Amino acid sequence: MxxxxxxxxxxxxxxxxxxxxxxxxxxPFTNFPIEISKGLLLVVGLAAxxxxxxxxxxxxxxxxxxxxxxxxxxxxxxxxxxxSALFSGTPQVSLFGTMFDVGSFYFIFSAFLLMLCSSVVxxxxxxxxxxxxxxxxxxxxxLVFQIVHLFxxxxxxxxxxxxxxxxxxxxxxxxxxxxxxxxxxIFLLMIEFxxxxxxxxxxxxxxxxxxxxxxxxxxxxxxxxxxxxxxxxIFVYKVSINFQINEGEEKKHFPIISLVIMMISLLFFLNxxxxxxxxxxxxxxxxxxxxxxxxxxxxxxxxxxxxxxxRVLVHHPILGIGPNKFATAWAMYKPSAINNTQxxxxxxxxxxxxxxxxxxxxxxxxxxxxxxxxxxxxxxxxKSVFSSIKNGVNWEKITFFVxxxxxFVSLFFYSSGSVMFLLAFAFTGTFVGLITSSPDKExxxxxxxxxxxxxxxxxxLIFIIIFSVAGLFKYIERFxxxxxxxxxxxxxxxxxxxxxINKALSLYVNDLYLRTYAQVYLLDLNSIVKKSTPLSDxxxxxxxxxxxxxxxxxxxxxxxxxxxxxNSQLLGSxxxxxxxLGVKDSYSKAVSAYQDASNLNPLNPGFKLAMGNAAFxxxxxxxxxxxxxxxxxxxxxxxxxxxxxxxxxxxENDNTSALxxxxxxxxxxxxxxxxxxxxxxxxxxxxxxxxxxSAPVTTKKK
Numbered sequence: 249m250x251x252x253x254x255x256x257x258x259x260x261x262x263x264x265x266x267x268x269x270x271x272x273x274x275x276p277f278t279n280f281p282i283e284i285s286k287g288l289l290l291v292v293g294l295a296a297x298x299x300x301x302x303x304x305x306x307x308x309x310x311x312x313x314x315x316x317x318x319x320x321x322x323x324x325x326x327x328x329x330x331x332s333a334l335f336s337g338t339p340q341v342s343l344f345g346t347m348f349d350v351g352s353f354y355f356i357f358s359a360f361l362l363m364l365c366s367s368v369v370x371x372x373x374x375x376x377x378x379x380x381x382x383x384x385x386x387x388x389x390x391l392v393f394q395i396v397h398l399f400x401x402x403x404x405x406x407x408x409x410x411x412x413x414x415x416x417x418x419x420x421x422x423x424x425x426x427x428x429x430x431x432x433x434i435f436l437l438m439i440e441f442x443x444x445x446x447x448x449x450x451x452x453x454x455x456x457x458x459x460x461x462x463x464x465x466x467x468x469x470x471x472x473x474x475x476x477x478x479x480x481x482i483f484v485y486k487v488s489i490n491f492q493i494n495e496g497e498e499k500k501h502f503p504i505i506s507l508v509i510m511m512i513s514l515l516f517f518l519n520x521x522x523x524x525x526x527x528x529x530x531x532x533x534x535x536x537x538x539x540x541x542x543x544x545x546x547x548x549x550x551x552x553x554x555x556x557x558x559r560v561l562v563h564h565p566i567l568g569i570g571p572n573k574f575a576t577a578w579a580m581y582k583p584s585a586i587n588n589t590q591x592x593x594x595x596x597x598x599x600x601x602x603x604x605x606x607x608x609x610x611x612x613x614x615x616x617x618x619x620x621x622x623x624x625x626x627x628x629x630x631k632s633v634f635s636s637i638k639n640g641v642n643w644e645k646i647t648f649f650v651x652x653x654x655x656f657v658s659l660f661f662y663s664s665g666s667v668m669f670l671l672a673f674a675f676t677g678t679f680v681g682l683i684t685s686s687p688d689k690e691x692x693x694x695x696x697x698x699x700x701x702x703x704x705x706x707x708x709l710i711f712i713i714i715f716s717v718a719g720l721f722k723y724i725e726r727f728x729x730x731x732x733x734x735x736x737x738x739x740x741x742x743x744x745x746x747x748x749i750n751k752a753l754s755l756y757v758n759d760l761y762l763r764t765y766a767q768v769y770l771l772d773l774n775s776i777v778k779k780s781t782p783l784s785d786x787x788x789x790x791x792x793x794x795x796x797x798x799x800x801x802x803x804x805x806x807x808x809x810x811x812x813x814x815n816s817q818l819l820g821s822x823x824x825x826x827x828x829l830g831v832k833d834s835y836s837k838a839v840s841a842y843q844d845a846s847n848l849n850p851l852n853p854g855f856k857l858a859m860g861n862a863a864f865x866x867x868x869x870x871x872x873x874x875x876x877x878x879x880x881x882x883x884x885x886x887x888x889x890x891x892x893x894x895x896x897x898x899x900e901n902d903n904t905s906a907l908x909x910x911x912x913x914x915x916x917x918x919x920x921x922x923x924x925x926x927x928x929x930x931x932x933x934x935x936x937x938x939x940x941x942s943a944p945v946t947t948k949k950k
């Protein structure tokens with residue numbers, strides 16, 4: 249066997265395992281988040297694929313790439329994301345994020361490499377069919393695993409990764425529903441169009457039924473819409489083919505399964521109210537209520553996402569604020585109406601869909617590059633479908649296009665996480681490889697017989713191998729830091745937490761780790777302060793050292809990512825905490841840090857109230873009142889602000905105002921037992937009752 253064939257096969261196996269295992273890959277018993285474990289599979293598998301492919305090119309002296317405008321437009325997306333990240337002001341956040349975040353430059357770059365490698369490695373129809381069969385197998389494994397866990401949860405914390413019924417090894421609960429619809433579409437296409445045996449059709453039909461059951465339990469309306477439209481198109485196409493068959497030709501079977509799925513999807517879309525012995529219930533809630541599961545995911549609406557995008561374009565029209573910074577954009581430009589909801593203090597890392605999220609942070613060029621890619625995808629796919637039908641149907645091409653289209657539509661309407669995004673690019677790459685598998689649609693470079701080509705080609709291949717190995721080792725180093733970070737969170741003693749967070753930071757520095765570093769040493773500081781015995785000289789020296797480390801950690805987090813309001817918020821809370829220990833000027837520094845956080849999240853009333861608390865502790869009563877009233881101007885039903893003003897009035901012996909503020913707060917939350925008790929204590933202003941009754945919000949005064 250040719251040595252290049254060996255490495256080509258190793259390259260195929262590496263990429264095949266990435267695509268097929270993405271839905272089901274996880275790291276049990278490690279407490280690693282699902283998304284991060286899939287990132288490990290992607291990086292390791294891609295690096296191995298590229299290295300083996302490059303070695304094979306060394307041996308045979310030939311490089312072949314598909315000639316495709318779609319691939320070129322994908323490279324355009326990568327280039328725009330790189331420029332946007334470099335000019336974002338915080339490139340370390342936009343390039344990699346906390347840990348290979350979805351939406352960061354390196355994640356988008358990896359998705360493009362996955363598409364490129366798929367177009368090169370899977371361009372053989374036989375290999376493409378193996379990928380399709382492998383995806384069917386992994387879908388079946390995921391299906392069986394999740395149904396068993398959902399209906400028979402023997403262990404609610406299976407392998408340390410499934411904490412409850414809605415936990416799964418793919419991603420979010422709704423993402424699992426979309427993947428179930430994706431798998432159902434694969435099964436349906438195989439049954440209706442591929443020449444498979446009757447037994448295989450029966451087996452796929454059983455899996456299809458189970459998928460519908462799982463989809464019903466997840467209860468995500470978008471899945472039923474996509475499945476309904478897909479089954480309608482398949483049904484109409486199959487029926488139209490039967491009408492066009494000439495007399496004497498064998499008719500195709502009637503698409504009864506497509507018709508059934510279409511009718512079931514319509515039923516869930518209409519969602520009638522059903523009368524049951526326990527009372528009326530909507531049809532789509534019957535199985536979820538029986539299983540005791542509920543889809544509680546919350547994301548910004550599409551209009552809200554577009555509102556944020558519009559504001560970003562006004563202030564950063566060309567390259568946006570940078571990839572992986574939707575949370576920053578949301579905090580800065582979120583609609584004011586959000587303060588009228590319970591999500592006024594919620595930080596959203598993504599918008600209504602993953603594609604709108606990517607577009608919202610990368611400016612006009614980012615939106616243009618994504619639109620060009622999607623338009624070229626639709627044009628190329630549509631042409632290929634009609635060409636395949638005209639010249640003899642190639643169901644592999646059509647299947648990969650249809651499945652990619654399903655995935656991209658899902659990504660537009662929902663932030664489905666890494667798996668769906670990566671599969672969309674992998675299947676698109678495979679589709680590109682299939683439609684460019686002829687010699688006139690490929691770029692072929694022979695370099696061993698030409699010294700000039702040989703030098704630059706070999707140099708390029710060596711660079712690719714070095715880059716792949718270096719990138720892999722760098723990623724593994726950062727990935728290893730997660731283990732120490734997890735030990736920090738789970739540590740039962742402060743010394744263990746300190747040791748673990750320092751090891752994590754030695755491997756990878758980011759603002760999440762730095763905030764945790766500051767909080768760990770703050771615990772150490774409090775343990776020293778709360779000693780029952782008088783502090784020795786050594787304790788005092790240790791106290792000062794720990795105090796410096798606490799402030800240093802919080803300041804480092806702000807320096808690492810000054811656009812993240814959480815960093816400034818933590819710095820403010822730390823200054824306020826050490827201010828209570830008598831450290832000079834700490835309260836004024838706390839107000840300044842809270843002001844920075846408020847500038848980054850201007851519609852959040854919590855920072856105004858935090859500034860009021862710090863000012864009140866510093867003896868600046870009038871400033872405290874002004875800050876609290878500013879909070880109420882942002883959120884008129886802000887209960888904590890009314891309670892704070894009540895306590896300020898009480899500190900000034902103004903019981904009438906204190907009672908008025910407290911009663912206003914009670915009118916907003918009339919069932920709060922602590923607030924009811926507090927109001928009653930103000931109505932009966934005896935010295936003992938007023939002092940003994942603790943208010944729902946505490947204040948400190950210097």
